[in-house]
Amino acid sequence: MTAVDAVPADAAPAGGTGGAGEPRPPADRRQAYRRRRWVRVLVVTALTVLALVFVYPLIWLVSASFKPRAEIFDNRLVPQHPTLENYLTVWDSAPLALWLGNTLVVTALAATTVTVSSALVAWGFAHYRFRGRGPLFGVVLATMMLPGAVTLIPTYLIWHRLGFVGTNVPLWAGNLFASAFYVFLLRQFFLSLPREPFEAARLDGASEWTLFWRIAVPLCRPALVITFLFEAQASWTDLMRPLVYLQDTATFTVPRGLKAVIDQFGPGGESQWEVVVTASVITTVPMILLFFAGQRYFVQGIATTGSKG
Amino acid sequence: MGREAVTTVRPSARARRERTAGLAFISPWIVGFLVFTAWPIFYSGYLSLTDYDVLTDPSFVGLENYERMAADPQVRLALWNTLQYTVLQVPLYVVVALALALLLHQAGRASGFFRTAFFVPKMTPPVAVGVLLLLLFNGEYGLVNEALGAIGINGPSWTTDPDWVKPGLALVSLWSVGAAVVILLAALQDVPVELYDAARVDGAGWWRRTRTVTLPMISGALFFVTVVNTIAAFQMFTEAYSAYFGAGNSTYANDAALFYVIYLFREGFAELHMGYASALAWLLFVVIMLVTAVQLLVSRRLVYYEGEQR
Structure with a gap:
């Protein structure tokens, strides 16, 4: 799982195979070793350059947010005349604190509800044997491939009929009913649990709920954290649903607010790029913090996603 | 496993219990699937045959769209x-x-x-x-x-x-x-x-x-x-x-x-x-x-x- 696993793949021919095969001529081996070291240097150099290319836009953005308007496009790494002016301006021209608060509420609700509901459903599919389970799970997998645009309008009409358009409810309440992707992910983890502890607890008279809540959930904590973090990111960064459901500026999430800022200060508007840049930084930074808080989980979760593809 | 040797519950009763518990656990998804996936797919099929602006009722127009x-x-x-x-x-x-x-x-x-x-x-x-x-x-x-x-x-x-x-x-x-x-x-x-x-x-x-x-x-x-x-x-x-x-x-x-x-x-x-x-x-x-x-x-x-x- 970690980087360490990658090492034997390269190191194997040097020592690993020595036990069974015949000893190689030392000169040959030294040459092979030197070549491998060369390759390693080349690979690390290439990766360093590429990593810089990947991270640089973020650094550029943060740096630009500390530049006066005239110097935004000077593409210098370090601002010539560093200033906090933009942060004061953006705070005055857009209700960012309010938007951040709104987003935090929506994100917390969306991530919590989807984690709990998806865990319940995943446990049902992983632990219990009943007729129709296979086909039903097939339906779960099929809905993962369903393009969101297809259900967009009828879903809007449901929330419209219930009177929730204009509130944050449509941004998270659907998560009460589990999400196919997380059901799939969590089921993978639940399947890896041994059955014995559950059978033993059952003989001791534990209820099915106790088995789930007291045994399965604690054992699969990392998977639940992964689900929570994934959904927190998806919810925080979403633009489509806030565009559809939120009309009043006071209810906006930050991405929706940032879109409004682009419209007002961006290319079609007043061309005050420093405001757009600074609002972008404020929208992005919480996600970077989230990543570093849960880096291990993000990487593990993504790797699991593809492993059964 | 050896659970047959110990358990006092008849297999059919056990199977029934498994089914009840399993369906109970997956019930949030079943509701969500019916309301937020199955119904929208059919309803958008119907809507695609109508003229609809949310404010007035949809009127059927056949394949016009x-x-x-x-x-x-x-x-x-x-x-x-x-x-x-x-x-x-x-x-x-x-x-x-x-x-x-x-x-x-x-x-x-x-x-x-x-x-x-x-x-x-x-x-x-x-x-x-x-x-x-x-x-x-x-x-x-x-x-x-x-x-x-x-x-x-x-x-x-x-x-x-x-x-x-x-x-x-x-x-x-x-x-x-x-x-x-x-x-x-x-x-x-x-x-x-x-x-x-x-x-x-x-x-x-x-x-x-x-x-x-x-x-x-x-x-x-x-x-x-x-x-x-x-x-x-x-x-x-x-x-x-x-x-x-x-x-x-x-x-x-x-x-x-x-x-x-x-x-x-x-x-x-x-x-x-x-x-x-x-x-x-x-x-x-x-x-x-x-x-x-x-x-x-x-x-x-x-x-x-x-x-x-x-």
């Missing part, structure tokens, strides 16, 4: 734009992801650090990616063209020249390649080392080992990344909408960035042509299903699955 779609030049433009973007973006994305994963796989202990560097940009909200697109790819002052200029290339007007809008968006999409890299890297680390040893003994060089061992062994993960990304590319919305389309009453827009879902969104929620937008949604659904089916068929021949692993 579909006839209008066939004649609508904007639909043709949106489909063409989306197709061009997908054909450009998907191969680029998969190849870059694969190249980065192969490099990381060679990096040994340092790979964790670099993996982080490739993954972090993925956290950027797509709206902010739209902003970065406008700024960094600006034809006159942008960093990208400045860098290209440094090596003697006169960069195009990425954000205003209709021919370069889609390549610009495709390039910017590479910025979030990190998740695909992690998936492919995990697959690479799962390839049994013995296979490489055997290939080495047979005198296979790096390229040959990659082609005959690595690629077949990770073809499942490659296929997964390709399919998921194709579906996403067909639904391109946020980056293009943030950068090129105004909300509310501002009107700036770029025909070259009119992707299918953007057109659907504007028809449905700006023009309140809910019936027409539902017909558009159905066409998209059919197109994506067809493309996925073709990819599945092709994969039967190209993808190698190691017997059930679990």
Whole structure:
């Protein structure tokens, strides 16, 4: 799982195979070793350059947010005349604190509800044997491939009929009913649990709920954290649903607010790029913090996603 | 297990208990599926045969929406734009992801650090990616063209020249390649080392080992990344909408960035042509299903699955 696993793949021919095969001529081996070291240097150099290319836009953005308007496009790494002016301006021209608060509420609700509901459903599919389970799970997998645009309008009409358009409810309440992707992910983890502890607890008279809540959930904590973090990111960064459901500026999430800022200060508007840049930084930074808080989980979760593809 | 020996419950009673508990646990999904997936699919099928503006009741118009779609030049433009973007973006994305994963796989202990560097940009909200697109790819002052200029290339007007809008968006999409890299890297680390040893003994060089061992062994993960990304590319919305389309009453827009879902969104929620937008949604659904089916068929021949692993 970690980087360490990658090492034997390269190191194997040097020592690993020595036990069974015949000893190689030392000169040959030294040459092979030197070549491998060369390759390693080349690979690390290439990766360093590429990593810089990947991270640089973020650094550029943060740096630009500390530049006066005239110097935004000077593409210098370090601002010539560093200033906090933009942060004061953006705070005055857009209700960012309010938007951040709104987003935090929506994100917390969306991530919590989807984690709990998806865990319940995943446990049902992983632990219990009943007729129709296979086909039903097939339906779960099929809905993962369903393009969101297809259900967009009828879903809007449901929330419209219930009177929730204009509130944050449509941004998270659907998560009460589990999400196919997380059901799939969590089921993978639940399947890896041994059955014995559950059978033993059952003989001791534990209820099915106790088995789930007291045994399965604690054992699969990392998977639940992964689900929570994934959904927190998806919810925080979403633009489509806030565009559809939120009309009043006071209810906006930050991405929706940032879109409004682009419209007002961006290319079609007043061309005050420093405001757009600074609002972008404020929208992005919480996600970077989230990543570093849960880096291990993000990487593990993504790797699991593809492993059964 | 030996549970038959101990348990006092009759098997049929036990089976019934399992079924009750299982169905109880999955019941949130069953409700959600019926309300938020099954019903919307059928209802949007019905709506696509109506004229509906939310304010008054839908009125049945038969196939009129579909006839209008066939004649609508904007639909043709949106489909063409989306197709061009997908054909450009998907191969680029998969190849870059694969190249980065192969490099990381060679990096040994340092790979964790670099993996982080490739993954972090993925956290950027797509709206902010739209902003970065406008700024960094600006034809006159942008960093990208400045860098290209440094090596003697006169960069195009990425954000205003209709021919370069889609390549610009495709390039910017590479910025979030990190998740695909992690998936492919995990697959690479799962390839049994013995296979490489055997290939080495047979005198296979790096390229040959990659082609005959690595690629077949990770073809499942490659296929997964390709399919998921194709579906996403067909639904391109946020980056293009943030950068090129105004909300509310501002009107700036770029025909070259009119992707299918953007057109659907504007028809449905700006023009309140809910019936027409539902017909558009159905066409998209059919197109994506067809493309996925073709990819599945092709994969039967190209993808190698190691017997059930679990």
